[in-house]
Amino acid sequence: MLKQPLTDELTSHFRQVNDFRSRIYQLQNAWDSLALMAQLSGTGSEMEHTRSAFNTISNDVLQHLSQETLRKTAAQLSSKAFEIINLLVRNLFERTADIGFFATDDDVRDYLAQYMQGGLTDEQHDALCSRFEEYQKKYTVYENIVLFDSQGQLLHQLDPSQTMLDHFHPIVALAQQSSEPYIERFYETEINGRTYKSLVYAHEVRSQDGRKPLGVLCLCFKFVNELDTIFHNLIADNDWTVGVLLDEQCNVIASSDAYQIPLGAKLCTAPDQDWFICRFAGREYLCVTKHSQGYQGYLGPGWLGQAMIPLQYAFHHTMHDMVARIDGETLRKVMRSPMIFSDTLLNIPKQAASIQSKLNQSVWNGNIWQSNYVDTQQKNFSKTLLCEISNTGHKTQQIIEQMVSELYQTVVSVMLENSSFCAQMAVDILDRNLYERANDVRWWALTHSFRELLGQSQVSKDDQRKMSETLRYINGLYTVYDNLMLFDRQGAVMAVSNHKYEHLVGTQLQDDWVGRTRSCLSTQDYVVSPFEKTPLYGDQCTYIYSAPIRHLELNSIVGGIAIVFDSKPQFQAMLQDVVPRDGDDAPVAGSFTVFVNDQFSVISSTHPEITIGENFELIPAIGKLKEGEQLFDIAVYHNTYYAVGAHASYGYREYKGAQDSYRNKVVALIFTPLGKVDEINQRISAEAQVIHNKFNPNLFLQYGKDTQEYATFYVADTWMGIETQYVREAIDEVQLRTLPEPAPFIAGMHAYQDEVIPIIDLARMLGHAHYSTDYRQIIVIEDKSSALRFGVFVSALGEIPYLTPGQIQPMTALFRGVSHNPGIAIANIAQHSMLTLVTAQSMWNKALTVRTLRQEEQVLA
Structure with missing residues (x-):
């Protein structure tokens, strides 16, 4: 759930969305020009509702697409920030157990006890070195193991080149004074001009009966190495995302790209928000911050994981590569x-x-x-x-x-x-x-x-x-x-x-x-x-x-x-x-x-x-x-x-x-x-099942002196047409009143202008069991020569082609049960379906013929 509003500044970076928005604006300009020409020419076409409806839907989709575009990037950042901190905390949980157990190691106890008695042999010192080496061979997450005596004097460390822990280091007193199962401290120092960091776990070593303090043992975790491993697995080489680990004061203590986000920098955080924008070193970043969810009750040192990506690169991803592999x-x-x-x-x-x-x-x-x-x-x-x-x-x-x-x-x-x-x-x-x-x-x-x-x-x-x-x-x-x-x-x-x-x-x-x-x-x-x-x-x-x-x-x-x-x-x-x-x-x-x-x-x-x-x-x-x-x-x-x-x-x-x-x-x-x-x-x-109007005015515009215009329409998947001179217009069904004793093909009566006209159900007439549309349309038919005016239900409107007499073939028995119907013909249109042509009189005759036959049957009965 996005908890911040989308701003123009943010959406300006949505490249794909803005491409769509530009195309929509171009079409809106076209609509303006067409509306003006239509008004001047009197085409009889009303566009204002269409323009408004398309505009509303377009803005709605653009808004949704913007939100999902942002959500996609925020979700990726969230996953990375979450894993940065949680993988680390899971690892550190194991360290909290290690130090407690190693501090009870008999070899370590014996070494300290012998030291307190006044002397150690070279053999005993070598044995402890071997012991530490064996431990590090198994637990390669440690870069150093350090042992102090009870006074804080450094006795031995696995890596003597390190100077992080030295004589009388404060962690010794902390471990001796603590009743907790471990001491966990993060230290930074400068060695040869370079910042060196280590996460140290310490525990007091006591005699086997627990009464006598012998010294303090420290395990130094490979902090930098571990974070580099996490960053490497999370962030690909071509990914602009920067992963960072922040301490309790929101200072950067690890960074996947120190050139963009250097160590020691203080950053904005917002762990309670799904995403936020921060500015650093003259560049704006989309960011997600995550607390550790903890592991086995251990919450870690209180650090934060954060993933951030420069705004100008945040939304350049495309999902086509991913979905292209899907069937x-x-x-x-x-x-x-x-x-x-x-x-x-x-x-x-x-x-x-x-x-x-x-x-x-x-x-x-x-x-x-x-x-x-x-x-x-x-x-x-x-x-x-x-x-x-x-x-x-x-x-x-x-x-x-x-x-x-x-x-x-x-x-x-x-x-x-x-x-x-x-x-x-x-x-x-x-x-x-x-x-x-x-x-x-x-x-x-x-x-x-x-x-x-x-x-x-x-x-x-x-x-x-x-x-x-x-x-x-x-x-x-x-x-x-x-x-x-x-x-x-x-x-x-x-x-x-x-x-x-x-x-x-x-x-x-x-x-x-x-x-x-x-x-x-x-x-x-x-x-x-x-x-x-x-x-x-x-x-x-x-x-x-x-x-x-x-x-x-x-x-x-x-x-x-x-x-x-x-x-x-x-x-x-x-x-x-x-x-x-x-x-x-x-x-x-x-x-x-x-x-x-x-x-x-x-x-x-x-x-x-x-x-x-x-x-x-x-x-x-x-x-x-x-x-x-x-x-x-x-x-x-x-x-x-x-x-x-x-x-x-x-x-x-x-x-x-x-x-x-x-x-x-x-x-x-x-x-x-x-x-x-x-x-x-x-x-x-x-x-x-839904059939929309299929009218495409690009087709069949070839006008000639021997041609005749036909208004076409669809009844389910049947393509039909009638001369335009017999058509008044297409209207939506508003309210249809059924008849008490309707004829099989008469659906009912419908108001049209200042009169009521019968409506023929062509689907039933053609034997279609059922058809569905978003809204039911009626074509109003009028034959002035025979004073006919009625409507027909149609599934969708078709083209209005010009046809020559040579394209039309009369049919005398198209409708089942009727042996002679001179008003029916077939038009053969190249590269298109067969077009069934009817007349107003033929449709009306069909409706009346069946009604008359039904009435005769009732009388005979």
Whole structure:
């Protein structure tokens, strides 16, 4: 929902809209000239209502198109601003758990305790260096690990070239004084003339009993590297959008284009508005600001994500490239959907056609008047003028239809883009989350106590209890796991973190991944099970991550650790976070999301009827997607059209990267409803029944001395004509009174001028069961030689051609049940349909003949 009014300054940048507006203005000038000439020449055609109606509709469509053009760009900016902050916050949530756990690491505690006792050996120092290096190899999101003693003296850091944290840094006192599970601080410093930034997580290290402070541990997050990764994935090289991250004071702390928006700049923000315009460095930008929605209760450091694009480039996008890939017939149907378009918008083409139809009636009547009452010389000029009036109406109608089509396509493309973007966000979240799982299992495999206890020749019950306590402590910090397990060299379960799986202790694991774990060559290797049902997760489907545990001294494999990902709620939470949302940030009703693997097996779904493990092959093309590739389309599922965005996972950092042997393609599918198939088909079918006036004065203007003018019309799809001398005019049905005992072909009586005339139902006479029009038209027929005056219902008005006698072939038995009817003929017109010609007398005779026969039958009865 747009919460700011459109201004002339803003709409001046809408290139496509302004092209349409220019064309409309040109036609309005043409209307002015035609109206003046028509008034001077007395053509008998009234245009003022037509001009006014076309102008009203044109302005209405331009307004809607302007709003949707703005909404499209604002939606793109909103998605990018949202992902900038939310991907970062999700990442930082994991860091808050890391620091708390690493601060309880036995190797770190032992190092500090030994330091406090008066000395450290080179061997102990090297061991801590190796410990830090192993941690960073797993958790590559950290650029440095720093350890202070309890007095604030810097003891060791992984990267000695960094000077962000030095002796007696204030973060040490903050960590020592805090009762929170972590300290989170963002620091900037200048190194060699360049600004250096780091997001630091700190926690006090205490003795195992928690009584004695030993020091402070700090993890330095790769802030700049992480934001560069986010910006790279969000913003293409040819995209003018600038992504920025703002601190609590709205200062830029990260920018995708520091030349446009430099670091340290203070920007305007408006997180409560859908969009706003700000001026910076002499350039105006369209902007969207987003707060973090938080993750697992963690809201982040209070920063903001903002996406902004220079106004002069904001609306240069075109949706044709996107919708060009969609099946044309499917797109045509979706663009008639009452689910995504209001009746007001859906009815605009019909309104434009009705206005043109009324104009055609006026021009048709003008031609009839010219034929019957004006001399030949003036008639030719007037008919040419009437032709131009009708053509101008057709041009106006076509422009309106083009604008409406552009409007419809803009709306549909927004939904396709949104689905596609949400799919990318889904796999981004998925890979980032599972990256952490691969890190966790490898790091926990290095836990000193696990290596020591499993390295013994015999593991006692007390040892198993100690390992279970440690597992429960870890699981308490990392709640994304249903269970953590330790197993020995033979695969026997030694300890579990979840009490409901204690029956597994002592049992032998026979799964393939257990054997593969024993074959890992280094501390960087890990194993992942297929996504399948397992008794280790209550006979539900999940991934199990495993890594070998090595002997403290001999480095031989003495067992392994398996972490059971709590896949059902975790994947559900990921998918719920990427469900498409409307302008009020509420989930779009009827939308749903799905994760499938490369065998089309469902990993997770927010749709209640799509179950985990079932095959979901609705979009076969996703099977051809390579890592990082995407597609979008319109598909039908359960009698509903959906905008579908699909994106294949592509990994994160080294996870699934070139050096990682693990591969597991997951595709995210985002479904946004576009409309019910039955409702759309019914609407299209009903619209197809409507017939508008088809009069085109460009045709058949060849006048000759042997030619005769005919006024033509349509009854359903039958093309008929009558000499213009027998036609008074075409009028709209205002009020028809039926007769008590009507003849089969007499529809009723209708007021015309100062009399009442009978109306013949030609559709019934020709055997058409039914026909529909926006409004019912009556052609008033008059044959002065026989004093006949009546009206006939017609579906639409046709051309007024000149015909020669050689083109006309008399027919004596056109109407069924009548053996002789000399007033019927067929005109053979090249490149056009056969034209059935009738006379006033023949139509009237047909109506009376059937009525007389019916009356005779009643008398005989």
